[in-house]
Structure formats: C-alpha cells, structure tokens
Amino acid sequence: MKIILLIIAALSFSINAEIDLVTLDNWNIVSTSKHDLFISKQGEINPVNFIGFRMGRGSFCICNSPIINLATTNKLEKGSLIDGTMAVDMTSPKSTRFRVLQWFDTGSVFLRPLSFPSIRKSKVVEIDSDIGKALFITNGIENAMSSSKNMCETNYYFEHVELKAKEMDV
Numbered sequence: 001m002k003i004i005l006l007i008i009a010a011l012s013f014s015i016n017a018e019i020d021l022v023t024l025d026n027w028n029i030v031s032t033s034k035h036d037l038f039i040s041k042q043g044e045i046n047p048v049n050f051i052g053f054r055m056g057r058g059s060f061c062i063c064n065s066p067i068i069n070l071a072t073t074n075k076l077e078k079g080s081l082i083d084g085t086m087a088v089d090m091t092s093p094k095s096t097r098f099r100v101l102q103w104f105d106t107g108s109v110f111l112r113p114l115s116f117p118s119i120r121k122s123k124v125v126e127i128d129s130d131i132g133k134a135l136f137i138t139n140g141i142e143n144a145m146s147s148s149k150n151m152c153e154t155n156y157y158f159e160h161v162e163l164k165a166k167e168m169d170v
Contacts, residue, residue: 007140010153013097016064018031018158018159018160019031019037019151019158019159023140023143023144023147024140024143025087025139025140025141025143025144026041026042026109026140027040027041027140027141027143028040028041029144029147029148029151031158031159031160032039032054033059033159034158034159035041035055035056035058035154035157035158035159035163036054036055036056036057036058037053037054037056037063037148037151037152037158038052038054039052039053039054039055039063039144039145039148040052040053040067041134041137041138041141041144043134043135043136043150044135044136044137045133045134045135046071046134047067048069048071048107048108049068049070049071049108049134049136050068050069050136051066051068051119051125051134051136051138052067052069053065053066053067053068054067055145055148055149055151055152056152057152061149061152061153063145063148063149065112066112066113066116066119067101067110067111067112068098068110068111068112068127068134069108069109069110069111069130070108070109070111070127070129070132070134071107071108071132072107072108072109072131072132073101073107074109074131075094075103076100076103076109076131077100077103078100078101078102078103079100080099080100081097081098081100081114082098082099082100082111082129082130082131083095083096083097083098083129083130084095084097084098084127084128084129084130085126085127085128085129085147086113086116086117086118086125086126086127087117087125087126087128088118088119088122088125088126089122089123089124090124091117093126093128094115094116094117096113096115096116097113097114097115097116098111098112098113098114098129099111099114109131111129112156119138119141120141120142120145121141121142122141123137123138123139124136124137124138124139125138
C-alpha cells in the first residue's frame with residue numbers, strides 16, 4: 001500500500017511541470033501561469049527583440065495577443081501609440097499602429113500591433129517603427145501554434161500547483 005501511494009505521489013509531481021522548451025523551428029514555448037503559454041521567437045538582427053503571442057485556456061486555446069518587443073533608448077508612456085509598418089514575406093509594408101504595453105528601464109518596450117497583416121503562415125516579418133526596426137524569421141509559426149494548442153487542450157497544469165486537501169463533511 002505504501003508503494004502505491006508513493007508512485008501516485010511521484011506521478012502527480014511529474015504531471016504538473018513548468019513548461020520551458022524550444023521547438024525544432026526555434027520557437028520558445030514557456031508557461032506564464034498554470035493555464036497560459038507564451039510563444040516567442042528572437043529577432044534576427046538584435047536578439048533582444050522578439051515577436052510572440054499568447055495561448056491560454058481562458059481564450060479557448062486560440063493564439064492571440066501578438067506582442068513585439070523592441071530595443072529602444074526612448075522612454076515611452078504605457079498606452080501611447082507608435083506609428084510604423086509591418087511587412088510579411090517581403091510584401092508591401094502595411095501601415096500599423098502599435099500600443100505601448102510596457103516600457104522597461106533596461107531599454108526595451110512591449111508593443112501590441114493594433115491592425116496588422118496576418119502572420120499565421122509567415123516566413124519573415126519586418127517591423128519598421130518610429131522607435132526602431134526589427135526582422136523576425138517566423139518560419140515554423142504554424143507548427144508552434146499547433147503544438148501550443150495541443151498543450152492547451154490537455155487537462156494538465158502548465159506549472160506546479162499545490163493541491164489542497166478537501167474538507168470532509170462528517
């Protein structure tokens with residue numbers, strides 16, 4: 001009986017693991033909470049830059065909330081708008097506005113594009129904005145989306161969660 005309890009306890013800890021992996025297409029998939037994943041890829045010219053998106057159970061396992069991180073020396077206010085363009089797979093750049101989500105003292109800023117061309121099947125994404133430029137090789141994004149969706153649809157937590165003993169009605 002003790003051996004069975006020990007095996008069950010060991011399995012419960014291995015099931016609730018933090019996710020931090022890199023796909024064969026060099027996409028990072030990281031858990032940000034027990035129900036959320038963040039999928040990202042570094043910039044080609046400056047590895048501080050990245051492009052990413054969120055996958056969460058609360059959003060019905062749909063890839064959403066694209067975020068661009070750009071290195072910048074400009075101090076920016078949260079909520080302010082930045083003008084720029086996005087070009088996907090060497091097409092004509094599309095005029096895009098970016099909302100500042102967060103500026104960091106370390107010299108980078110999280111931006112959310114407000115209107116942008118589809119990146120779902122993209123191979124290359126170029127950003128040109130008032131605060132900087134970035135190039136992302138997004139080859140394999142569909143595979144990263146599919147993998148994160150499969151993870152999202154499981155019943156396992158993405159991070160370890162301490163289970164609390166339920167109170168018994170006597």
